[in-house]
Amino acid sequence: MQKVQDEKYLVNEVLSGNKRAFVQLIRQYEGLVLHIVTPLIGVNEDREDICQDVFIKVYEKLNTFQFKSKLSTWIGNIAYNSSINYLQKKKNVLLSNIVSTENELSFIDSINIETDNPEKISIRREDISQLNQSINILPEFQKTVLLLFYKEEISLDEISKILEIPVNTVKSHLFRARNSLKQLMTKKETI
Amino acid sequence: MKTEREYNLQEAINKFYKTEPLKIDLSTNVANRIFVKRKIEIALLDKWLYAFAAVLIFSGLIYSFILANPPSLLFASVIILPIVFFSGLSVKEYKLMSEKILSLE
Numbered sequence: 299m300q301k302v303q304d305e306k307y308l309v310n311e312v313l314s315g316n317k318r319a320f321v322q323l324i325r326q327y328e329g330l331v332l333h334i335v336t337p338l339i340g341v342n343e344d345r346e347d348i349c350q351d352v353f354i355k356v357y358e359k360l361n362t363f364q365f366k367s368k369l370s371t372w373i374g375n376i377a378y379n380s381s382i383n384y385l386q387k388k389k390n391v392l393l394s395n396i397v398s399t400e401n402e403l404s405f406i407d408s409i410n411i412e413t414d415n416p417e418k419i420s421i422r423r424e425d426i427s428q429l430n431q432s433i434n435i436l437p438e439f440q441k442t443v444l445l446l447f448y449k450e451e452i453s454l455d456e457i458s459k460i461l462e463i464p465v466n467t468v469k470s471h472l473f474r475a476r477n478s479l480k481q482l483m484t485k486k487e488t489i
Numbered sequence: 490m491k492t493e494r495e496y497n498l499q500e501a502i503n504k505f506y507k508t509e510p511l512k513i514d515l516s517t518n519v520a521n522r523i524f525v526k527r528k529i530e531i532a533l534l535d536k537w538l539y540a541f542a543a544v545l546i547f548s549g550l551i552y553s554f555i556l557a558n559p560p561s562l563l564f565a566s567v568i569i570l571p572i573v574f575f576s577g578l579s580v581k582e583y584k585l586m587s588e589k590i591l592s593l594e
């Protein structure tokens with residue numbers, strides 16, 4: 299509840315023209331935007347332009363934000379749409395190629411991915427760099443979902459709103475990402 | 490024998506995975522792009538506001554001394570003073586508003 303009030307205060311301050319409040323808002327959600335834009339776009343010069351455009355759009359559209367969702371969900375969705383627009387315009391990538399939902403796992407409904415962890419992965423300190431390399435080679439959408447879930451600690455429901463896909467598809471991407479990571483890590487260990 | 494610390498996936502990603510940071514200071518860049526643009530817009534508006542007040546006062550003077558019959562200083566002051574008074578109030582209010590808009594607080 300306190301967080302919602304803080305959000306309202308911050309939004310109202312930005313709307314009344316408070317520059318510092320806007321700087322604070324950007325700093326608060328910069329990580330979230332980065333964890334959506336980077337896996338989808340990659341590390342290149344355009345990434346900086348897209349991140350800037352996201353917050354310019356946030357500023358321009360802030361007066362339409364109705365607090366029906368969390369501010370993070372709203373900003374995340376703007377970041378996602380900006381990245382997808384960029385990919386479609388500049389690289390002619392089809393959205394279906396990025397999301398690839400056609401092979402959604404049929405048993406995923408029965409898994410509580412937030413508590414059940416059948417593929418529990420233990421990582422030793424010395425294997426951390428391997429883990430980072432393995433994350434970097436995951437498909438774009440799996441990487442985005444993984445980072446939003448673990449790094450930004452966003453719920454599956456919110457991720458589904460940000461990425462405009464069903465919760466089961468989010469679960470499916472997360473499940474695949476974890477399995478891929480496990481396989482990549484064990485492969486490297488056996489080499 | 491020293492046992493090695495192991496992390497689960499959540500801990501490992503949270504603690505050790507770093508997305509490559511941007512090369513620019515995002516917050517300062519974006520805020521400057523937006524607020525400097527607004528400052529320029531307000532400065533332009535400032536010019537027009539003063540020009541409008543000057544035209545009003547100047548036309549009041551012309552009317553009082555040339556067009557009014559008979560021309561008189563008293564008549565001029567009756568026209569000019571309210572214009573100056575209300576223009577002054579508007580400018581003051583406008584300045585307060587623009588200060589609030591550009592406030593850094």
